[in-house]
Amino acid sequence: MIEKDPITKVLYIDLSRRRSWVEERRDLFEEYLGGTGVAIQLLKEECPKNIDPLDPKNPIIFAVGQLTGFFPLASKTVAMFKSPLTRNLGESHCGGRSATAIRMAGYGAIVIKGASETPIYLAIHGDKVYFREASALWGIGDSYTVGRILRELEGNPGVRTIMRIGPAGEKLVSYACVVTETYRHFGRLGLGAIFGSKKLKALVVSGKRSIKPKNPKLYRETYKEIFDKLVKSPLMKKYHELGTAMNINPLNLLKGLPTRNLTTAEFEAAEEISGEKFAEKHLGRRVGCSHCPVSCIHIAALREPYETEPYFYKTKMISYDYELIYALGSMLGVNSTENVLKLIDEVEILGLDAMSTGVALAWATEMLEKKIVSKEVVGVELRWGNFDGYKKAIRMIVNQPNEFFRALAHGVEYASSKYGGKEFALTFGGNEMPGYHTGPAAHVGYMVGSRHSHLDGAGYSLDEKAAQSGKKLTPEEIAENLLNEESWRQILSSLVVCFFGRGVYTPDMVIKTLNVLEYNLTKEDLIKLGRRILKAKYEFKVREGFNLEKIQIPHRILETPTPNGVLTEEFIQRTVKIFKEKMEA
């Protein structure tokens, strides 16, 4: 690696003592590159065994990568912590300006420990760390407002990130997110609740430095090659034209779009909430993360009248993506773009994870439908497609006015352990299901993946190919493919390259970029390293009680046919078993 690269600096912040210091950790960055690879090592060092996720000792780790600032799309920050939702490894990735700001401030990682007694926010401007009073920000009902206030309080616009929590984080909802800039999130697994438990309202980071590579010619040439590929390649087209929302129609045609709590995988109103419809009716602006020419962030402009006064309108800018439309649209039977957008907006205001929220409300709806709980217990009427009920219910997850919503704020797994309905509680490893009911690979991927995310091993992609070709995959093939894909993705997330760029950042391309960073690694080296990083995460999970032999399969996924046929428990168990053997080999 580059000799004087400041990425080796890890900023430690102790909120209990209001102290900060920097440690030189070249050892970690040299060996594990950055991002996920470094974060898991820091988590192992800092997170005591079996602690409660809301214990002040639960650390928050942010790590960026060596390519950040050097090459486009290396724009993700990896956050690690013990998740309040799964009570195990919490890992969440976020773009916006977060990664470049941390890198340009002169750090490779930030470790936040302890807890404050009163609300505070942190401002890190280059080498200066400020602990700032946040009592006046605590309790503000809208995450947008907090962003506006911090934008004016703190300097360096354009080269800073503003991470903050909304009311959901303050109220310790297990799937509260952290909003950055606006519209980007550490969405999954509840980082927002960890911020809340530490009374940490926000984190602002800014910086403007630069780093000198040894071979400028090689640097510029490699940069140009990647940039041209990213801008011209058809691989990136879907992300910038309709954005991820374009998935709605094809998934629905394939009959893999989870609908009404996956009682079906085909939504009769899919066309009405498709990427095409959103673009046609509402697309108001497209935005990119820092150092990413793709601009996949699609923002709708929604014009709404005020009902109380004639000729009074507001225009709200609301960001949409596939997973949000699935969770708050098809999963709830909500069939218009306007209503989906309003639910997304509510989730954004409160600072919740949209996917967990949608799946939680879908489960609650079915509980009411099946009369397992009464309307009196739930406190709000939830019916498929009933926008008003869902809008109220989202707020109730945060305000928790009754026992039912107090349970639901801990996630579907917890709520179903108290109220029943486990057979249709769509959670995997404690995390609510992503929007792909494509076949066995997707579901096994959710079960075995280190984050219980569709992005771990991309099983949906295996399923889609299998469905199109008509060639069924064996358990052996699925396990092998998931493990290889997730291993390789550890390299990308250690370099913090956005997974959307995976078609351009091939192993050969990664090797080229690493040459600029003065690494001489082969493809085999990278594959081995990826596997080691994945294994380090797996070991942490096992340490915290994760057991692939005790995996729970929600019965619902066996009932509703997938594009690859009806799934069987036996097939899934066999695939998981093979995966476990391979992982532990």
Next chain:
Amino acid sequence: MEVKKLSVVDVDLCVGCQCCMFACTRRFAEAGLSKSAIHVRSAGGVERGFVVTVCRACSDPPCVKVCPTEALKPRIGGGVVLDTYKCIGCQNCVKACSIGAVFWDEELNKPIICTYCGYCVEFCPHEVLKLEVGGT
């Protein structure tokens, strides 16, 4: 004499990716933002669009008027040229530029002055920027 200047064609095309800012520092074979003579920030939140700040190559540049050492000299056809040896790092030029297009190099303690080279234009994916002939 034919001179070039940088202009912002349509700021509403800007997606805020900041590739231009990174390109500008890369001219000096560095990765990052410390040498950038172009700046992109949101207009109070990304939902409101962006502010792209470039040197307009003024025909009567205020930064020249306040330079006490003649380190900044008018360029024929508009804009300025910096002689770093004469610069004493007083930052008068930064304050004088009403559009904030004189940036500061913290490492060298000198202003960062756009040279109208057009390198950033090559890396703007949406043709927000253009290198035009002629000063203002």
